[in-house]
Amino acid sequence: MRMAWNDKQTEKNRRFIQSLTHALYGLKTVIKEERNMKYHLLLGLSAVILGVFCHISIAEWLWLICAIVLVLMAEMTNTAFEVLVDLVTNKTYHPLAKKVKDMAAGMVLLSAFFAIFVGMIIFLPKIISFLVGR
Numbered sequence: 001m002r003m004a005w006n007d008k009q010t011e012k013n014r015r016f017i018q019s020l021t022h023a024l025y026g027l028k029t030v031i032k033e034e035r036n037m038k039y040h041l042l043l044g045l046s047a048v049i050l051g052v053f054c055h056i057s058i059a060e061w062l063w064l065i066c067a068i069v070l071v072l073m074a075e076m077t078n079t080a081f082e083v084l085v086d087l088v089t090n091k092t093y094h095p096l097a098k099k100v101k102d103m104a105a106g107m108v109l110l111s112a113f114f115a116i117f118v119g120m121i122i123f124l125p126k127i128i129s130f131l132v133g134r
């Protein structure tokens, strides 16, 4: 049975463990190869540490984790689009390729705006009251 990603498998996964292995490989690849993904992870981790430090509520945790995961998912989708476009165009210029890549990049930007908005709603009042109360 073919299990690993390096055996040039192209047929459908037959077992859950195969699907899981490939999904984890996808995650590992995007973290390893995409500089922006590393930045998003670092910022997400910083927000989590700030959340612990500020003792945020359960509802705030849910919004924060939702925002972080949304940005990571957008970055992964953007990267998948970039790879697919490069595969199809063989890195030659095409106006439709530009459209796809720019729209995918716009999706990341939109998710980042949402994350900044959520972060400000959660942390700004706490930071202000911390500074004022000193």
Ligand SMILES: Nc1ncnc2c1ncn2[C@@H]1O[C@H](COP(=O)(O)OP(=O)(O)OP(=O)(O)O)[C@@H](O)[C@H]1O
Binding pocket: 036, 078, 082, 085, 089, 091, 092, 093, 094, 095, 097, 098, 101, 102, 105
């Ligand atoms: N084949 C192509 N045809 C036309 N325009 C392209 C093509 N490939 C890239 N571009 C343009 O160049 C930009 C950068 O493309 P690239 O693949 O380097 O994305 P990127 O800078 O790695 O994106 P990110 O910053 O999200 O990692 C795209 O947003 C697009 O405007």
